[in-house]
Amino acid sequence: RKExxxxxxxxxxxxxxxxxxxxxxxxxxxxxxxWYRQDCRxxxxxxxxxxxxxxxxxxFTAQLNRASQYISLLIRDSKxxxxxxxxxxxxxxxxxxxxxxxxxxNVKP
Amino acid sequence: EAQVTQNPRYLITVTGKKLTVTCSQNMNHxxxxxxxxxxxxxxxxIYYSMNxxxxxxxxxxxxxxxxxxxxxxxxxxxxxxxxxxxSLYFCASSNDRTGGSYEQYFGPGTRxxxx
Numbered sequence: 001r002k003e004x005x006x007x008x009x010x011x012x013x014x015x016x017x018x019x020x021x022x023x024x025x026x027x028x029x030x031x032x033x034x035w036y037r038q039d040c041r042x043x044x045x046x047x048x049x050x051x052x053x054x055x056x057x058x059x060f061t062a063q064l065n066r067a068s069q070y071i072s073l074l075i076r077d078s079k080x081x082x083x084x085x086x087x088x089x090x091x092x093x094x095x096x097x098x099x100x101x102x103x104x105x106n107v108k109p
Numbered sequence: 110e111a112q113v114t115q116n117p118r119y120l121i122t123v124t125g126k127k128l129t130v131t132c133s134q135n136m137n138h139x140x141x142x143x144x145x146x147x148x149x150x151x152x153x154x155i156y157y158s159m160n161x162x163x164x165x166x167x168x169x170x171x172x173x174x175x176x177x178x179x180x181x182x183x184x185x186x187x188x189x190x191x192x193x194x195x196s197l198y199f200c201a202s203s204n205d206r207t208g209g210s211y212e213q214y215f216g217p218g219t220r221x222x223x224x
Contacts, residue, residue: 004151008149034212041197041218042217042218043199043215043216043217043218044152044199044213044215045215046212046213049212087151087152095140095157095159095165096154096157096167096168097142097154097167097213098154098168099144099151099152099153100151101149101150101151102151
């Protein structure tokens with residue numbers, strides 16, 4: 001079983017739509033959680049960390065559910081520039097990082 | 110400019126020919142890490158280092174070596190590359206000594222093909 005699982009998509013949405021991604025992780029002892037964004041053939045870049053209480057950054061909201069071991073990312077008012085692959089990342093208690101295989105988002109005019 | 114650099118960016122080589130991919134960061138970060146990215150598998154951690162002379166295995170260390178003799182550099186060594194090591198490789202660094210809570214900054218990637 002993979003440490004981190006994501007729906008690969010693609011999610012095809014119109015501009016202005018709200019879209020949500022989920023990610024599940026298998027290690028209940030995981031300590032830190034992140035969403036990264038990766039554009040085609042480029043390096044991943046941090047979108048946001050995910051905190052237990054949930055957190056928001058502009059149009060992006062991240063939630064963590066430790067009991068069910070899943071993380072979510074909500075994007076409101078999607079822009080064309082949001083088209084990318086979104087990577088769910090989990091840090092285990094051994095300083096190792098586990099990445100999901102990514103969810104591809106296509107925002108269309 | 111704060112950055113992580115990798116060289117080479119592209120490399121085509123043959124089975125068994127030793128190679129080194131360099132990684133350097135100018136942010137004085139203690140934590141550095143190597144990943145490989147393959148279609149459908151996402152990024153998988155190869156090795157990481159929490160400080161000079163401190164390295165540890167990630168999820169897929171077989172066939173790779175690393176060293177951390179200086180804080181800024183973390184080279185990845187393939188002693189005898191094989192075709193299953195054909196992949197996109199990323200180096201990353203973080204300001205968090207434990208690597209756990211802080212943002213990782215990634216290099217631009219090295220696309221390696223082993224024939």
